[in-house]
Amino acid sequence: MSATVSFEVPTPRGPRTMNLAYTRVGTGEPLVLLHGIGHHRQVWDPVVPVLAVERDVICVDLPGCGESPALPGGLAYDLPTTTAVLGALCEALGLDRPHVAGNSLGGLLALQLGRDRLVRSVTALSPAGFWSQAERRYAFTVLMAMRQIARRMPPPVVEALARPAVGRTLLTSTIYARPGRRSPEAVVAETLALARAQGFSETLRSGREVRFTDTITGIPVTVAWGSRDRLLVPRQGIRAKYVLPKARLVRLPGCGHVPMNDDPALVARVLLDGSRSVATQTP
Template sequence: GGLCEALELDRPHVAGNSLGGLLALEMGRARLVRSVTALSPAGFWTQAERRYAFTVLSAMRGIAGRMPVRVVEGLARSAVGRTVLTSTIYARPGRRTPEAVVAETRALAEATGFARTLRAGGSVQFTEDVRGVPVTVAWGARDRLLVPRQGVRAKQIIPRARLVRLPGCGHVPMNDDPALVARVLLDGSR
């Protein structure tokens, strides 16, 4: 609520991806917003799915941290190399520019809050309905980090939510199909 007040926003429409999707849903649960669109939101996992996601993220960070920048830059020059570096989060990693892949890989390696965020996420489980606020939950059909069946679980927990499947999209669908994501965001805020 404090951020919205500071920005002088009265119940904005919010959207978020992954952890941002979970935060958007929490804002909706607190009725601080007009609508929520959550893209592959965290928190709808089983313990095994959470362990899997955190293990994958930790491995990605470890690899990124050990890889010299010149190696990352070399891999990022080809679509195959970009696939090696980012296929866990993008369904269409070849669409990323080499510069974006290098920047993303370095950001993952250097993220100061990474370990703290994973520790905090270990106990996160979204278990309560969101009432009085329209909710759209969209999930990439090719999400390899937070698997699509978690969207079905989200629909069970938030029965009035609109569940949207994002064909051809991975965990970060904005890259894979920007036009589709834009339509989902616009529809969710109506």
């Protein structure tokens, strides 16, 4: 069941009240899941049932995405602000340094939380921030095109396109390697989520100069990349390994940019392995 939590976030303009929507299910050590730009928390649905057997799984709608309202006026959609929001969210939910995993923008946010020592492990699936300028421009161009298409299509057209597998391929093949596996209902919901995401353009603008160049020490870090990622190409994973030499780099064969739907069993295993207790991590 969806829930909403309200909390205060410290900002340069003083404390501001923020609300975020989330779902929470399962038992075990807490694992927070963060989606990518313009997406929503339901993107994790294919892996949540497996994760919830061993983890207390918290799926979050980022500010201005899904059911979460936009950031309060005057707050920037940048990494420092969003990281502060997520830190305050964990405090509000009583999560003491949870495990965190993220995809794309969510992967970059997970790494930021790890750098700031706010979490006990990080698993990043095709994280943003390891691109060249040319690769970033390409990805942003594709994302803006996807957003414009989603905004221009009336919901009945989206629903009609999503029924056949070929229509789901047209709508989502940029992010899924196996778009036909995504249900029509899920494709409709995520297309509408992309069209309605507040702060989408501001987030892209704030990411123009973003590069993740910091090392992360003291916690386990896993970086996983789909071999068929068409948005953030797999060679960026090699760059991530250079920046984070102690990280575990995992290849996800046959998976696209959003791998949870392409191979749920593999991705769930990567997430569980990445979020084991520190004491049980292998060297």
